Amino acid sequence: MILTKSPQNLLxxxxxxxxxxxxxxxxxxxxxxxxxxxxxxxxxxxxxxxxNFSKALRQKMAAHFSTAVPELISEHVxxxxxxxWLLKMDSDNAIETxxxxxxxxxxxxxxxxxxxxxxxxxxxxxxxxxxRHLSTAEIIAQVWVAAKQLNHHNKxxxxxxxxxxxxxxxxxxxxxxxxALNIMRDDCGFGLANKRVTVSTSGLVPQxxxxxxxxxxxxxxxxxxxxxxxxxxxxxxxxxxxxEQLLNACREFVRNKKKARITFEYTVxxxxxxxxEQAHELTRLLHDIPCxxxxxxxxPFPGTVFQSPSSKKVDQFKEICMAAGYICTVRKTRGDDIxxxxxxxxxxxxxxxxxxxxxxSRLMKRPLEVR
Ligand code: SAH
Ligand code: SF4
Numbered sequence: 001m002i003l004t005k006s007p008q009n010l011l012x013x014x015x016x017x018x019x020x021x022x023x024x025x026x027x028x029x030x031x032x033x034x035x036x037x038x039x040x041x042x043x044x045x046x047x048x049x050x051x052n053f054s055k056a057l058r059q060k061m062a063a064h065f066s067t068a069v070p071e072l073i074s075e076h077v078x079x080x081x082x083x084x085w086l087l088k089m090d091s092d093n094a095i096e097t098x099x100x101x102x103x104x105x106x107x108x109x110x111x112x113x114x115x116x117x118x119x120x121x122x123x124x125x126x127x128x129x130x131x132r133h134l135s136t137a138e139i140i141a142q143v144w145v146a147a148k149q150l151n152h153h154n155k156x157x158x159x160x161x162x163x164x165x166x167x168x169x170x171x172x173x174x175x176x177x178x179x180a181l182n183i184m185r186d187d188c189g190f191g192l193a194n195k196r197v198t199v200s201t202s203g204l205v206p207q208x209x210x211x212x213x214x215x216x217x218x219x220x221x222x223x224x225x226x227x228x229x230x231x232x233x234x235x236x237x238x239x240x241x242x243x244e245q246l247l248n249a250c251r252e253f254v255r256n257k258k259k260a261r262i263t264f265e266y267t268v269x270x271x272x273x274x275x276x277e278q279a280h281e282l283t284r285l286l287h288d289i290p291c292x293x294x295x296x297x298x299x300p301f302p303g304t305v306f307q308s309p310s311s312k313k314v315d316q317f318k319e320i321c322m323a324a325g326y327i328c329t330v331r332k333t334r335g336d337d338i339x340x341x342x343x344x345x346x347x348x349x350x351x352x353x354x355x356x357x358x359x360x361s362r363l364m365k366r367p368l369e370v371r
């Protein structure tokens with residue numbers, strides 16, 4: 001760990017990285033724990049208020065570090081209690097973070113990138129193109145801002161779960177996402193249980209294997225199709241890592257982990273992947289993997305050619321999965337009135353790939369024929 005001349009954001013580092021930083025400064029390692037308690041326990045970002053640090057150390061900290069969190073631009077509260085925050089990342093970019101309160105838990109949906117390069121054909125974020133990765137600080141600051149707004153540490157409206165299901169592909173931004181996952185689960189960070197932090201991926205196989213080595217978190221895999229032919233059309237990444245490779249990585253992920261299950265996400269798109277025979281094919285495909293299936297009825301967004309499925313089709317699909325012995329849930333659409341549902345998060349950003357212009361028109365002209 002090298003101290004640089006330009007101030008580094010302390011929120012960019014997990015505990016072990018902070019310990020290395022303090023050691024490099026000639027300080028004791030336990031300063032890392034103290035600093036984290038100030039930042040994440042007390043929401044205190046002003047070094048001069050770190051009262052258990054000597055004055056000299058506080059001054060040294062101020063010379064080397066910053067503690068910037070993104071500015072909160074807006075907060076929208078849905079009739080169903082869902083809250084969406086728009087956070088300013090820099091002069092060009094803003095991203096969205098969503099809080100979903102339920103009876104026994106509160107889930108925060110966190111973004112990992114501004115836009116996404118993986119171009120899944122049914123996703124608003126993908127349709128917008130990719131702009132940039134978020135830093136660790138920008139990822140963990142979403143939890144920081146949400147927790148502060150919700151008064152997390154008063155156990156009032158608590159965040160109990162974090163899902164990396166906002167904008168972006170978390171495993172495409174691995175090195176910045178990993179320290180953020182560590183801070184979420186650190187007792188001096190947000191103290192979340194391992195299994196309550198979930199990384200959702202469209203199937204980056206090498207990074208799934210790496211995550212398996214590095215962090216004991218839950219894994220959700222966006223499958224959306226029971227065969228390669230259809231999946232390639234919905235998730236272009238399937239051309240690089242096919243279903244067999246992906247499922248092998250999933251099997252490895254749960255091997256030797258007690259009670260661990262993969263969550264397979266399946267966005268149900270009307271007339272595309274919602275047929276009973278596709279449900280049967282899915283149940284055969286997953287038969288030897290400890291898993292549950294989460295059906296997400298497609299949420300439309302401007303410019304898409306896809307349609308939401310009928311609730312009858314979704315129910316039928318679910319019944320088939322359950323009859324085959326799977327735990328199968330249907331994700332309720334939350335925050336409908338504030339455009340906070342899955343796949344609807346758009347944020348505001350400069351589309352450097354300009355895909356939104358190109359892609360939007362392609363979508364309008366060339367609907368997929370998949371059945
Ligand atoms: N990039 C990651 C995480 C972000 S997307 C991934 O793909 O898993 C989070 C979930 O929302 C994914 O399962 C994704 O497939 C789903 N999703 C994307 N667009 C959607 C839409 N329009 N309607 C319903 N679900 C959608
Ligand atoms: Fe990216 Fe996930 Fe959207 Fe695919 S579904 S484009 S991986 S954010």
